[in-house]
Every structure is written in structure tokens, then in C-alpha cells.
Amino acid sequence: xxxxxxxxxxxxxxxxxxxxxxxxxxxxxxxxxxxxxxxxxxxxxxxxxxxxxxxxxxxxxxxxxxxxxxxxxxxxxxxxxxxxxxxxxxxxxxxxxxxxxxxxxxxxxxxxxxxxxxxxxxxxxxxxxxxxxxxxxxxxxxxxxxxxxxxxxxxxxxxxxxxxxxxxxxxxxxxxxxxxxxxxxxxxxxxxxxxxxxxxxxxxxxxxxxxxxxxxxxxxxxxxxxxxxxxxxxxxxxxxxxxxxxxxxxxxxxxxxxxxxxxxxxxxxxxxxxxxxxxxxxxxxxxxxxxxxxxxxxxxxxxxxxxxxxxxxxxxxxxxxxxxxxxxxxxxxxxxxxxxxxxxxxxxxxxxxxxxxxxxxxxxxxxxxxxxxxxxxxxxxxxxx
Ligand SMILES: *[C@@H]1O[C@H](CO)[C@@H](O)[C@H](O)[C@H]1NC(C)=O
Ligand SMILES: *[C@@H]1O[C@H](CO)[C@@H](O)[C@H](O)[C@H]1NC(C)=O
Ligand SMILES: *[C@@H]1O[C@H](CO)[C@@H](O)[C@H](O)[C@H]1NC(C)=O
Numbered sequence: 001x002x003x004x005x006x007x008x009x010x011x012x013x014x015x016x017x018x019x020x021x022x023x024x025x026x027x028x029x030x031x032x033x034x035x036x037x038x039x040x041x042x043x044x045x046x047x048x049x050x051x052x053x054x055x056x057x058x059x060x061x062x063x064x065x066x067x068x069x070x071x072x073x074x075x076x077x078x079x080x081x082x083x084x085x086x087x088x089x090x091x092x093x094x095x096x097x098x099x100x101x102x103x104x105x106x107x108x109x110x111x112x113x114x115x116x117x118x119x120x121x122x123x124x125x126x127x128x129x130x131x132x133x134x135x136x137x138x139x140x141x142x143x144x145x146x147x148x149x150x151x152x153x154x155x156x157x158x159x160x161x162x163x164x165x166x167x168x169x170x171x172x173x174x175x176x177x178x179x180x181x182x183x184x185x186x187x188x189x190x191x192x193x194x195x196x197x198x199x200x201x202x203x204x205x206x207x208x209x210x211x212x213x214x215x216x217x218x219x220x221x222x223x224x225x226x227x228x229x230x231x232x233x234x235x236x237x238x239x240x241x242x243x244x245x246x247x248x249x250x251x252x253x254x255x256x257x258x259x260x261x262x263x264x265x266x267x268x269x270x271x272x273x274x275x276x277x278x279x280x281x282x283x284x285x286x287x288x289x290x291x292x293x294x295x296x297x298x299x300x301x302x303x304x305x306x307x308x309x310x311x312x313x314x315x316x317x318x319x320x321x322x323x324x325x326x327x328x329x330x331x332x333x334x335x336x337x338x339x340x341x342x343x344x345x346x347x348x349x350x351x352x353x354x355x356x357x358x359x360x361x362x363x364x365x366x367x368x369x370x371x372x373x374x375x376x377x378x379x380x381x382x383x384x385x
Contacts, residue, residue, distance in 0.1 A: 184320060
């Protein structure tokens with residue numbers, strides 16, 4: 001039998017440049033895990049450009065209707081200490097640059113493989129202080145090792161929740177019956193609207209919530225909709241999720257922590273099958289729960305999910321990638337992403353009942369048995385022992 005191990009690429013640091021090319025602030029938008037992803041990318045870019053990093057801006061008001069900065073979620077001093085030798089970080093700007101607003105460089109709409117040195121360095125050199133929003137996806141394989149290492153160190157080693165959140169997270173963890181499975185069930189109005197998928201059998205309340213979140217993304221119809229669904233683009237409903245878990249022979253009395261937002265729809269479809277389900281709101285005191293907001297709630301779900309006995313996600317979003325990677329860093333693995341594609345293609349062929357359960361089991365068997373999740377970021381490499 002072949003055995004594999006997963007290594008972490010961060011044991012590499014080159015001497016930091018004697019002179020900085022300027023100061024970079026990373027501007028992050030979206031939900032917590034998206035901001036975290038962009039911030040990690042930004043750290044790699046700062047190092048690539050031999051720049052000094054300023055603490056990032058976490059712009060959350062638009063998404064969560066609230067404000068909470070980087071320091072409300074992550075331990076700033078720990079971050080700075082952990083990044084020592086990887087990239088220069090400052091809490092305060094020198095007076096000469098502190099008085100001005102950074103020059104804004106938005107790469108979020110950039111597509112394909114552009115070169116940060118070519119397209120961003122000139123602005124940095126000219127303005128000496130820039131804010132940057134990294135591109136959605138950028139391959140890092142041509143980065144020098146020291147920039148990759150800064151990215152990986154930032155993302156997987158240097159970000160720790162604040163003491164307050166760690167304490168709340170560990171209280172929450174203690175309150176959950178053991179052993180337990182953390183389930184990231186992503187069937188929320190924004191996600192369903194964004195997916196452009198349609199579902200039959202939804203309640204009027206759910207339909208209204210989806211419409212409210214719709215914006216200009218009209219649902220797909222007809223053949224296009226079916227192709228889209230077969231490509232695995234449609235979030236699994238709570239009903240469907242319960243079915244897949246049963247196909248994996250996960251007993252219906254399993255303790256399950258729902259790592260999900262407050263807007264989860266059609267949950268009865270799941271809780272009528274899996275009856276031992278707990279959530280943040282059921283376990284935290286009203287006082288604690290009400291003191292949390294979008295970002296800190298997401299931070300607790302993350303905390304519980306990296307510490308659970310098993311992690312299952314119905315989607316493959318930023319949180320899922322982050323949790324699976326952290327579980328790999330910690331050597332606990334046991335992560336599984338359910339296949340929306342398999343579910344859609346099987347059901348579209350009219351497969352139902354026992355046969356469906358059997359096929360779903362076959363689809364997930366290897367991942368479930370290996371149980372380490374897949375598509376880890378390029379901070380990890382696999383080698384044969
Ligand atoms: C950063 O510094 C390294 C070595 O000090 C150098 O090789 C590299 O070209 C520099 N990159 C930029 C963008 O200044
Ligand atoms: C956002 O916050 C403001 C002020 O607290 C409140 O009036 C408004 O209803 C909130 N909007 C949403 C969508 O929650
Ligand atoms: C979930 O299943 C129940 C019972 O089988 C059904 O009544 C309901 O419409 C289903 N909901 C969805 C969203 O498919």
C-alpha cells in the first residue's frame with residue numbers, strides 16, 4: 001500500500017530586503033473567509049514587491065451591515081510576531097506617509113495571469129503607500145519561494161482569533177455533545193440567488209427571501225438550467241444533504257453542529273431526519289449570542305469546525321477551503337465536500353431510492369475513507385513515503 005504525507009510549505013524565509021519599496025495596505029471585502037483569503041494573498045504580494053505591510057482594512061459594512069476591523073477578529077500582536085522574518089509589518093505608518101490616504105490599486109476585476117511586479121510596483125514606487133485588493137484568483141507558482149512562504153505563513157500559521165473569540169469558541173466547543181460532526185450547510189438566500197438555480201417545493205418564505213437577494217441574477221431555465229445543475233453549480237438543499245449523509249451511513253442520531261448563518265432555509269428537511277442538531281444560537285447564552293455579529297459568528301463557526309471530530313461541507317467555498325486546509329495543518333483531516341455534481345447527474349437520470357443511495361456512496365467512498373478533503377491550496381505538497 002502506498003502512503004502519502006502532506007507537507008507544509010513555510011519553512012522557507014529569505015533575508016528581508018534592506019530597503020522597503022513602500023507601504024501596502026490590503027483592502028478586504030465580503031464575508032470573513034473571503035476577506036481572509038484576500039488578505040493572505042495580499043501578504044504574498046507585499047513580500048513579492050519587497051514592501052512593508054500595514055494592517056489590513058476589513059470592509060464589512062456593506063456585507064454584514066456593521067463594522068468590525070481586522071483586530072476585532074484576529075490577534076494583531078500574534079500576527080506581527082509570527083510574520084517576523086517573512087514580511088515586514090508595521091502597526092503605525094511613519095509620519096511622512098501617515099498623513100495621506102493610500103493610492104488605491106484594485107486588482108479584483110483583473111482576469112488571467114497578470115504580473116503584480118509589472119502592474120503594481122510602479123504605483124508603489126511612485127506613491128510609497130498604496131492599498132490593494134488582490135485579484136480573485138492568481139496562480140502563485142511563479143512567485144519566488146520567499147513570497148509563497150509569506151503567503152502560506154500568513155494564511156495558515158499567523159492568523160489566530162482574538163483571545164476573546166478563542167474563549168467564546170472554546171466555551172461553545174465544550175457545550176457541544178461529543179463526538180460531533182460540523183456541517184457547513186450552505187442553503188442561504190444569497191447563495192441560492194447567486195447560483196441562479198431553481199428549486200421546487202420551497203416554502204413561500206424561502207422564495208421571498210431568495211427573490212429579495214436576487215438582484216439582476218435571473219434564475220436559469222430549461223436545458224441551460226439542467227446543464228448548469230449537472231455541472232454541480234446548485235447548492236444542496238437541507239433535504240438533499242440529509243439524503244447524502246444517509247447514503248454515507250452517517251447515523252441519524254449523530255451529534256451535528258450546524259456551522260451556518262442565521263438565514264438557513266428549509267432546515268426542517270434536515271432536522272426532521274437528523275435530530276441531534278445544535279447551533280450557536282441554541283448553545284450560547286442570549287447575551288453572548290447577541291453580542292456577536294456577522295464576522296465574529298463566522299469566526300466561531302470556523303473555530304468549532306477546525307476542532308470538530310469530522311467536517312462536512314455541502315459547498316466548496318472560502319470557509320470550506322480554509323477549514324479543510326487548517327485541519328490538514330493540524331493533522332486531523334477528516335473533511336469531506338459533498339458532490340453536488342454527482343447528486344445532480346444521478347437524479348437527472350431518474351435514479352432514486354436505494355439505487356441513488358448506493359451510487360452516492362460509491363461517489364463519495366474514496367474521499368470519505370481517505371477523509372482529508374481535496375484541493376488543498378498550493379501551500380501544501382503531497383509526497384510519497
Ligand atoms: C526584492 O528583493 C530581492 C532580493 O533582495 C530581489 O531579488 C527582487 O528583485 C526584489 N523585487 C522587487 C520587486 O523589488
Ligand atoms: C442596517 O443598519 C441600520 C442601522 O443600524 C438599520 O437601520 C438597517 O435596518 C440595517 N439594514 C439591514 C439590511 O439590516
Ligand atoms: C423536502 O422533503 C419534504 C418531504 O419529503 C418535502 O415536503 C419538501 O418539499 C422538500 N423540500 C425541498 C426544498 O425539496
